[in-house]
Amino acid sequence: MAKIACVIVTYNRKQLLGEALESALNQEAAPETIFVIDNASTDGTEGYINQRFDFDNQRLHYVRCAQNLGGSAGFATGMRLALQTDCDWISISDDDALFEPGYFKAMRAGIADHPQQQVFSGSVLLPDGTHDMMHRELITNPATLTVKPVSEATYAQDFMYDIFSFVGVLMSRQVVEDIGLPEQDYFIRFDDFEYAVRALKYGRFMNLSAAKVLHKTTYTRASIAPWKEYYVMRNRIALLLKHRGANRVTRWYCRRFLARKLLAILLFRNRWGQARPLIKAYVTGYRDGWHARLGRQLAFLPS
Template sequence: MSIGVVIVTYNRIEKLKIALKSFENQTLLPSYIVVVNNASTDKTVDFLKVWKEKETSFSKYVINLSENLGGSGGFYTGLKYAQTLNSDWIWVSDDDAFPDKDALKNAKRFLNKKYSAVCGAVINNGKIDLSHRRKLNFKWCKVISKDIPKKAYSQQKFELDSFSYVGTIINKQKLRMIGLPRKGYFIWMDDTEHSLRLRTVGKIICVPSVKIYHNTGKEQGVSWKAYYGVRNEADMYRRNLPKRYFLYFCYFGLLKVKINNLLGRHKQFNVLAKKAYIDALHRKQGLDSTYKPGWKSAEYKK
């Protein structure tokens, strides 16, 4: 049960260095590391050129994209390439996720071809970040997503329905069955949507002894990423669930926007969300012309 690694990076060279060192220092080394550079404008290209030439006991591959395809496009590209390489499982990772030195060794004990994915416990600022592993409850027209409670992490393993790509290892055979991530999402919800498909071909489990450190701060104001979260969640329902889930999400969301506008609440988010719901109804994908990386709510002018 060999494990390869796919890392997607964009303009975070110092974090990328730590991430790569975290995999290079594993007690069980990966079969290979693929780094997808999402058209970084810092010195990532030069660094990766030097990194690739350093001799190691595992293979190294670098894909320098000519444009920023977002996390979704990056993982699509990396996983597509990794399917041609020699490994049974593929660890997917952002450049700001750093596995504990025993992560791959601890994961390998649980890799079983009946599973579609094996996830680790995400540690954020010294605490388990519960938001990365979730259970889904499907009502008549609504999906209720809940964090798996902290007490579950005292078990050797537990099942889940939805994961983030932080510290997730995907069964390559199952990946071939259900397909690659939705590259048109650009960012956010690509991993959740992938979870919905992977859970149809095998169980997804979390192994808490597999630890990943992911120290991230909170963004201030309305993030540009929120647009993609709303738009892509709607698209996820459209593709994977009966039509009523998609229609309820969009039209009930638009109703909430209208009510909030009347009450004078969440003005910046209302503008963003309304556009996201309408774009989802029109099946729009890719990078939006307004909500690009770096956009901040205070900069938006109606």
């Protein structure tokens, strides 16, 4: 049977992390190894989960990072550790992703039924039961890597798609060894998108309708935080230039992306009060993305 290592990255959400760990450990066909990567949480995560779970056995491992280098570095750390085991597959998720019963059983069935497939995922559900469709997307313009979400109706069966998020994705060891680790200098945002673009060399990804993940997120596309918007702008431009180069089409797209973000400040009343920091985030992110100035930026960190 294929061996699965599960990587869960967390930051300051100890109770959600506890739920996520329970959901993985209580599976009928649970992962052989689970790595918890803590991005230097300050809410007592380490003590909380060490009291609740047995980290002395070889199945469950807790790693606390010296500082918060973002989700991208957390995933890279966990996947690097997973590769040091004898796993055949690596499961990747955040601390707010809860594996529904039967998730890993469905994944193992998918591996057996589709031996040539190298990347699988499960359907991501919101607490209200609808699909969180931003996690499974189709490329509509290969030149600019423009995407659209898979439609709600598509989730009724297994389907193929082009771009995943790091919520409930399962990758073969072969793919990870070949394409390398996520871009840990992205800090947050678009690290999973960029990784999916690299993984596409092995073919499109398969979403299994029988595998479901409950995403207990409070994030919506209407949520705006200037420090996060900096990484949205910077990393979107950086990944496009990395994979498509600075040609006429990508130059046009990058300028249009910046213009649309700036225009949105005028169009949405809830952004007027943050106009100045948003403009700074977008303009600085545009410049840094264009010149591939990556990494954790002190001017754009959680307050």
